[in-house]
Amino acid sequence: MSEEVTNRWSDDYSGRWAGRAYLIVPVADIDSADAPTDSKTIAQIKTWMDSYGYEYTSDMSKSDLLQAIPVSNALIDNAIQSGKDTLRKNNGDDGDSSKALLKFACDNDADNDPSVFSSTIN
Numbered sequence: 001m002s003e004e005v006t007n008r009w010s011d012d013y014s015g016r017w018a019g020r021a022y023l024i025v026p027v028a029d030i031d032s033a034d035a036p037t038d039s040k041t042i043a044q045i046k047t048w049m050d051s052y053g054y055e056y057t058s059d060m061s062k063s064d065l066l067q068a069i070p071v072s073n074a075l076i077d078n079a080i081q082s083g084k085d086t087l088r089k090n091n092g093d094d095g096d097s098s099k100a101l102l103k104f105a106c107d108n109d110a111d112n113d114p115s116v117f118s119s120t121i122n
Contacts (some may be wrong), residue, residue, distance in 0.1 A: 023108040053115040
């Protein structure tokens with residue numbers, strides 16, 4: 001019987017590694033998590049916000065929407081890494097895009113992970 005393959009795991013280690021989970025994410029997905037800028041349309045900004053679980057109201061202007069985004073990169077800013085340059089990366093087994101390992105604080109219950117990771121967890 002084969003084990004279920006997942007891209008998210010955590011350990012019940014004590015001490016330094018307690019309360020940490022790991023997530024394997026394609027680098028392209030991490031790059032697309034960069035917060036939108038003024039060059040994007042209101043619709044594009046709202047689509048980005050929807051994909052990472054950020055709330056907004058229908059009457060918000062573009063400026064209001066951009067100010068409501070609390071991050072520069074939705075995945076990195078909710079992980080332990082300090083920036084994209086600190087990611088541990090490798091090429092996928094199938095030779096396609098490279099993948100990266102995100103580390104984030106958790107209580108070892110996937111239901112309590114930061115909501116921005118919900119679309120990336122199998």
